[in-house]
Amino acid sequence: MTKESLRQTLIDLFTATAEAHHEAYAATDGNDPEWPLWYAEHLHAPLTEALDAGFTRSLLVYCLMNADLEQQARSPDTAWQAFYADHFIEHFAASDAPAVDKLALYTSAYCPFSRMVERSIEQLGIDVERRDINADSAHRDALVDARGRATVPVLHIDTGDGQRWMPESRDIIRYLEHTYGKRAA
Ligand SMILES: N[C@@H](CCC(=O)N[C@@H](CS)C(=O)NCC(=O)O)C(=O)O
Structure with a gap:
């Protein structure tokens, strides 16, 4: 389909x-x-x-x-x-072209929700740039510009011809597992 x-x-x-x-x-x-x-x-x-x-x-x-x-x-x-x-x-839905996406995780070292996403990324073995908003104010500013708030975690997906900002740890994990889980298996 x-x-x-x-x-x-x-x-x-x-x-x-x-x-x-x-x-x-x-x-x-x-x-x-x-x-x-x-x-x-x-x-x-x-x-x-x-x-x-x-x-x-x-x-x-x-x-x-x-x-x-x-x-x-x-x-x-x-x-x-x-x-x-x-x-x-x-x-x-299974994505047909996830491999070209560039992924970045807006995160914080002290955030348990971010830790959950980090663990999932490690388990899946995928390449995701970490953008710690407490370690680099430019990352915080970019996140606030895009979303109007500094809540983490947020996954930034650069598809080459567009970008998406995905909040909510559970949604991010489900998206990553669904998009990359079968591929990695
Ligand atoms: N429901 C969210 C909760 C995220 C959350 O509460 N993040 C905290 C840090 S652990 C945060 O960014 N708080 C500051 C803020 O919202 O500005 C999730 O599961 O991702």
């Missing part, structure tokens, strides 16, 4: 799930504060198949909530189904 058709599959899946959820919660006009639990149950099998990824329902709940918060913060005007599709593809 091409990336574009995978994206469309996920958009259709999220749309159908939202419709089914709305029907199930018609009495409250779709209002359900626990919607991630319902969505995770409904999406578990089809998302596992579409992305060929080993989800638990708990991980799905986490990812759905994360996608929701990110969309509200970064892209409230984007159709949520498309934003979620991109979010899941970014974190779970």
Whole structure:
């Protein structure tokens, strides 16, 4: 499946799930504060198949909530189904050209979340430049310029024709394991 058709599959899946959820919660006009639990149950099998990824329902709940918060913060005007599709593809779909990416980790020697990512990088044996924001103020400034805050860890991915800044230790580890784990095996 091409990336574009995978994206469309996920958009259709999220749309159908939202419709089914709305029907199930018609009495409250779709209002359900626990919607991630319902969505995770409904999406578990089809998302596992579409992305060929080993989800638990708990991980799905986490990812759905994360996608929701990110969309509200970064892209409230984007159709949520498309934003979620991109979010899941970014974190779970096998990349077809990861080897050319240049990776840099904004980190701090004193940060346990950074340590977790560092351990994963060591286990995977991948080449990642370390940018310690306490050891070099230029790194701190670059991070604050890009993200508006100095929270670490953040993975900087330079793809050659673009760049991405990925926060959140668990998201970074999952991305690295998914992108480089099988390759290294
Ligand atoms: N949920 C984040 C937590 C990261 C975090 O709390 N980092 C701390 C250092 S260990 C930090 O950068 N705090 C300073 C700040 O947020 O400006 C993760 O898992 O990556």
